[in-house]
Amino acid sequence: MPRLRSIRPLLLVIALAGTLARSAWALASFDEVRRDFHPSDTRVLDRDGALLQRMRTDASARRGQWVALADISPALRTAMVLSEDKRFYEHSGVDWRAVSAAAWGNLWATRTRGASTITMQLAGLLDDDLRRGSGGRNLAQKLGQTMAAQRLELNWRKDQILEAYLNIVPFRGEIVGIDALSRTLFGKAPHGLDVREAAVAAALVRAPNASAARVAQRACEVMRAMEAPQKTDCEALDMFASAALQRRDFDASEGIAPHLARHVLREVARNQEAAALTPALSQRESEQAGIRTTLRAPLQRFALGTLQRHLRELRGRHVEDGALVVLDNASGEVLAWVGSSGALSRAAEVDGVLAQRQPGSTLKPLLYAQAIAERRLTAASLLDDSSAQINTAGGLYIPQNYDHQFKGYVSVRTALAASLNVPAVRTLVMVSPEAFARQLRAAGLALPQSGDYYGYSLALGSAEVSLLGLTNAYRTLANGGRYGETRFLPVSPPPPRSSSASGRGSERRALDERASFIIGDILSDGNARARTFGFDSVLGTRFWTAVKTGTSKDMRDNWAVGWSQRYTVGVWVGNASGAPMWDVSGTSGAAPVWAEVMGFLHRDLPSRAPAPPAGLVQTHVRFGNELEAARSEWFVAGTQQALFTLPPAASAADSAARITAPSDGTIIALDPDIPPEHQRVRFEAEGRGLRWRMDGRPFARGASAQWLPWPGRHVVELLDADGQVADRVRLEVRGAGVVKSTKR
Structure with missing residues (x-):
């Protein structure tokens, strides 16, 4: 019986070793290990695969990207082999000479390096059953690890074993893999590690949680094995290791589109099963390249730099925040998304593209488009720009112009282009606030309240909208009144396009096509806006564009939104806190940024005025009392007339x-x-x-x-x-x- 009891543990070990041997036989291939490797960060890419933003999405460990062996510095490869497995290229998974030395050392209580090869360590990392516990591996695990290592050597090449090991080996704390280590402790990619950095990295594998002094001591031994001993300055290495182990250069988020990246990750999480997102997700799984978006990295970089530079110029005017978005007119794709001014802002996390703010005068084009479509006005109709007192349920509403002056009777073209407030309010009286609110919703601006809630101040932008929604509403004008959703993730295959009257793809009619054309013609007319902005305005471009500025109450928000033949650009400038700006007008706030971005988009691309749609006529008009100069004007067919005079009153x-x-x-x-x-x-x-x-x-x-x-x-x-x-x-x-x- 005593002998039987002594044999049972051995039989148990043999049985367990057999189980572990079967597990070793089923070890994954190199391609499977590489495919299943997931970085702790998600990379958000532009349409061509360029990196826009890196965002940490896994808090359990810090893993960088998988790095090919050819992209890892030779110094690190040498240091790792010398430190962990000197005969790596000679043995077939198990270094029997090291095993014999370790056994002899254990017999005589002599300290040795140990017998675990790089291949054996990799086997332990790949199989949870072989993973080292807090008390070390038991005998059965060691036997299984030996078998798994030999199996790996039969099916993997040496370069594959070393590459996989360097990518999944834990280093220090939460850091796993050479990419995360290089970027965290040394602030560089793995291919740039020098001999000193490689020695510290190799030392951390042996003792990941050791003190800086112990790491430096071990690194010094590695360096002496790599180069002439007299060249090694261990004292300097001690200071270097101490500094490196305290460094954390691998930021949780890094790039030029943080707000867009967060929005993309939220959208992907909400729509895992959506067919439109399948291409982006499958690409991420197969290539581990990240999530591809519709943005253009060069444009995003230029837009961010332009916004930040302009805000630095406005620093003395109590303005620190801004946002910008660029849309492709035809597809609705987002080409640039700048959510804030970054380091210039005290609220850099606030996404100005999605934040709700009062749009000021930028709603006027949609109001006049509705009035023209309903045949209440034409572009040449005269509106009274004088002091007005409008009775409302809450009392008298007395609108004022931006310059606190009145221009008398002006045409609709002048009233819109020069951004006069009182004529806009008089127009809203004709249309009614509730009808205008319905029009705004049709253009994609989801107002939270009814039109009657805002009253006549709705003409001057008292409702809150987002920059993305407002810019897309202007894109609706650019597309002849057809509204379509914006998107920032690619769709494969592309959405159907059609020139039929039923629309293009998922687009729908939101504004009258003829009225949209007339509004675009007015907003592109430099002469019409000269009454307020002058002839040498920043709004004037060398190519065709239509643009409108706006400023909300107390100068809290400043906008410039407009379109060219191909793009629509929206810019907001202000303070995320809602604090008012000082002496920032429509042409000194957002407009210069808008003009520069438009210039960048069309540096090699022309922009021509759209062709007039059917149902429009052009007529020569005159104005009584020489209110305005005679000109040719566009009319919806049936509303044209040649002479416009003052009413008798x-x-x-x-x-x-x-x-x-x-x-x-x-x-x-x-x-x-x-x-x-x-x-x-x-x-x-x-x-x-x-x-x-x-x-x-x-x-x-x-x-x-x-x-x-x-x-x-x-x-x-x-x-x-x-x-x-x-x-x-x-x-x-x-x-x-x-x-x-x-x-x-």
Whole structure:
């Protein structure tokens, strides 16, 4: 019985070894191991396979990309073989000479290197049953590891064994594989490792959690084996190893499109089974190359650099954030996606492409398109740009222009191109806020509230939209009123295209084609926008483009969105915190970035004006009272006319220009403790072409004006369109001079 009991453990070991031998027989091939290797990072690529962003998606370990043996520095290969397996190229999986030495050393309690070869270590890494535990491997595992190593040598080449080993061997902490080690500790790719770095890497395999001093000591031994001993400076190596082991150069995320990358990963996770994503996912699994997108890396890099450079120029104006998106008009593919200004921002994680913000005047083109399509207006129709008080359920709504001046009667072309606010509000009164809200939703702008909730301020962009949605709405205008979804992942095969009246692919009719053409013609007209922006505006390009700027309330958001024959570009500039900017206008904020990106897109590509669709006519028009110069104008067929004149009420108002507020003899008392901006006097008048004089000196134009009062008696005169004094009032200002308050 005692003898039987002594034999049982041996039989158990033999049985277990047989099981492990069968496991060794089933070891994976080199191609299978390489295919099943998954980096801890996901690479997001552009349409041509160029790297856009690297994002860490596996927190269990830090693995880089699989690196071919030819792309690993010769110094590292040499160091690893000298450190772990000097006779690697001589044995067939097991170094029997080392086994004998290790057994003899154990017999006499002498310290030896050990007998585990690189092939045996690889076998232990490939098979969980052979993996080393906290107490080391038992006898059965050692036998199984020996068999597996010999099996590997029969089926794998030596270069494949060394390549796989270097890619899956643990080094230190969470770091697995030579790519992660090289980039984390040395900040470089594996092919660039020198002798000193290779020695430290080899030392970490033997003692991954050892102290820096122990790693340096081991690395010094490796270096002495690689080069002449007198060349090795172990003291310097000690300092180098200590610095390297503290370094973490392998960032969790790196690249030029972090916001797009996060959006891509979320989208892929939500749509694992979607047929449209199968090409990208299968490519990732087969090539481990990452997820391919529709972006263009050169364009993304230029757009990011341009935005950051321009924001540095605006640094003194309290603006630090921006975003940019570029769409392909035909396909809806996203070609550039810049979510923030990066290091310039204190909220770099906020994606400005998707953030909801007030678009300001950039909604006006969609409003006028609707009014023209409904035949309420034409491009030559006259709108009154004068002080307006509109009754609403919440009280009087009094819109103002950006420059706080009024232009009188202007055509729709001038009102839109020059971005006048009051004519836009009058247009919304014709269309109605609820009908306009439906139009915006048809163009892809999903407003969270009804049109009546926003009221007439909807004409001036009081609803919040995203840059991506707004840019795609302009792409709808560029495509003749056809709306289509945007996409940033490639689709194979490409979506069907058709020139039939039913549309192209999944596109649908959202805007009238004729009205869309007229809006594009207006937004490309430099002469029409000159009234506000001048003739030498940054919005003017050397090739055909249509563009609109916008600024939200209190200068919190500044936009420039427009299209060419092939592309639509949208730019937002502001602060992610919502803080207002200082002295940033439509042409100094987002517009310069828009112009530079458009110039880059068309540096070798022409952009021509679109051909007019059927149902449009071009007519020569004149304006009564020489309100505007005669010109050729586009009309929806059936709405054309040759002469546009003022309504009778407007002509009567011209002959009766008068000051309506304040009244003659008004006395104004000043309080020196109230800030000056809160004590301005507002003047109101009726009439056209009005100018104001204070004590004989011109100080304002338009139907309203504001004045900072100053003690004394003053005479305010109103001049009509002919320059004649039509009315005057006398004012007296009493009190001390107004000083700026220091109160908070």
